[in-house]
Amino acid sequence: GDSVTQMEGPVTLSEEAFLTINCTYTATGYPSLFWYVQYPGEGLQLLLKATKADDKGSNKGFEATYRKETTSFHLEKGSVQVSDSAVYFCALRDNYGQNFVFGPGTRLSVLP
Amino acid sequence: NAGVTQTPKFQVLKTGQSMTLQCAQDMNHNSMYWYRQDPGMGLRLIYYSASEGTTDKGEVPNGYNVSRLNKREFSLRLESAAPSQTSVYFCASSYRGAQSYEQYFGPGTRLTVT
Numbered sequence: 001g002d003s004v005t006q007m008e009g010p011v012t013l014s015e016e017a018f019l020t021i022n023c024t025y026t027a028t029g030y031p032s033l034f035w036y037v038q039y040p041g042e043g044l045q046l047l048l049k050a051t052k053a054d055d056k057g058s059n060k061g062f063e064a065t066y067r068k069e070t071t072s073f074h075l076e077k078g079s080v081q082v083s084d085s086a087v088y089f090c091a092l093r094d095n096y097g098q099n100f101v102f103g104p105g106t107r108l109s110v111l112p
Numbered sequence: 113n114a115g116v117t118q119t120p121k122f123q124v125l126k127t128g129q130s131m132t133l134q135c136a137q138d139m140n141h142n143s144m145y146w147y148r149q150d151p152g153m154g155l156r157l158i159y160y161s162a163s164e165g166t167t168d169k170g171e172v173p174n175g176y177n178v179s180r181l182n183k184r185e186f187s188l189r190l191e192s193a194a195p196s197q198t199s200v201y202f203c204a205s206s207y208r209g210a211q212s213y214e215q216y217f218g219p220g221t222r223l224t225v226t
Contacts, residue, residue, distance in 0.1 A: 032211040043116075043202055043217035044155075051212040089155070097211040098162070100145075104154040 002027040006090050006103035013080055013110050021075040021088055021106050023064075029095030033057075033066055033073040036089040038105070044089060047075075080110045114138050116218035118203050124224045125193045133188040133221050135203030142208035144186035145215065146170075146178060148199040155202070161186055162208055193225045 007022040025033065032051045036044040048057030053068035062077045073090060090103040119134045137144065146158040157170030161180040175197060177189045186205075190197060201221045207213040 030211075032214075034214055036217075043219045044204075044215075045217070046214050049212075049214055093211045093213070095211060097209045097213070100157075100206075100215055102155045104152075 002031065002092060002094055002099065002101045004090050004092055004101050004103035006088075006106050009087075009105070010107040010109055013108070015082055015110055015112050016079045017110075019075070019077040019080045019084075019108070021090075021108070023073045023075065023090035023103060025071050025073065025090075025092050025101075027071075027092055027094060027101075030068075031092040031094050033064070034091040034093070035062070035064055035073070035075050036091060036102075038087045038089065040086070047088070080108070082110045082112050084108060085110045116203055116205055116216050118201075118218035118221050120221060121219065122222050124226065125190075126226055127194060129193050130189065130191050131193065132190075133201055133203075133223075134185070135187065135218060136185045137203075137205040137216070138184065139205060139216065140183070141205035141216070142183070143206050144180065145204040145206075146176075146186070146188045147202045147204065148172065148197075149202060149220075150199050158188065158201075193223075195225045197223065198225045199223060 003026045034049045035047040037047045048059040050057040050066035056065045087105045089105045116137045142163045145160040147155045159178040161167045164183045203218040204215040206215045
């Protein structure tokens with residue numbers, strides 16, 4: 001079945017550091033890929049998405065590129081802030097638009 | 113625009129008690145979902161409803177029942193709560209059928225069973 005793998009957390013960075021959170025997936029066909037963010041005590045919010053190969057999703061300084069050749073969708077940000085501290089989930093929606101599959105989440109802590 | 117709303121936000125139950133978690137969405141979405149989130153386990157799908165009138169089991173359905181009351185509302189019932197059901201429960205909704213459509217999540221219900 002389809003699956004999503006994310007790098008183990010927690011990730012701890014200093015403010016203004018560069019962020020990469022790795023995400024790889026296994027799926028048939030051409031799934032859509034998503035990054036969600038969950039702030040403490042809240043539900044998940046969509047951060048960005050990409051629906052086909054080579055698409056780049058971006059939002060709030062975060063970026064991720066859909067790489068079909070490496071089945072990856074790594075999340076990057078050039079300069080993190082304390083307010084970016086949260087849990088980040090990589091997810092896919094399958095080729096048929098039915099199932100959503102989530103990764104286990106990566107906790108990010110940004111220190112001032 | 114309220115999006116996805118859930119009630120209650122917090123609940124404490126004793127073992128064996130029953131309760132219903134309510135979820136409603138105002139985005140005219142076809143599909144609705146119930147997840148539970150436990151530390152270190154990510155999100156696990158309990159039940160989903162692809163469209164009004166249909167429901168299907170997800171990964172962890174045991175101990176739960178659902179009702180898709182109408183297009184807007186999807187409730188989750190615990191008939192006899194157990195400590196293993198202590199968790200945070202999230203409802204989500206989406207358009208059906210196209211892979212590009214994302215899910216929208218509610219704020220969650222934090223349930224403790226003692």
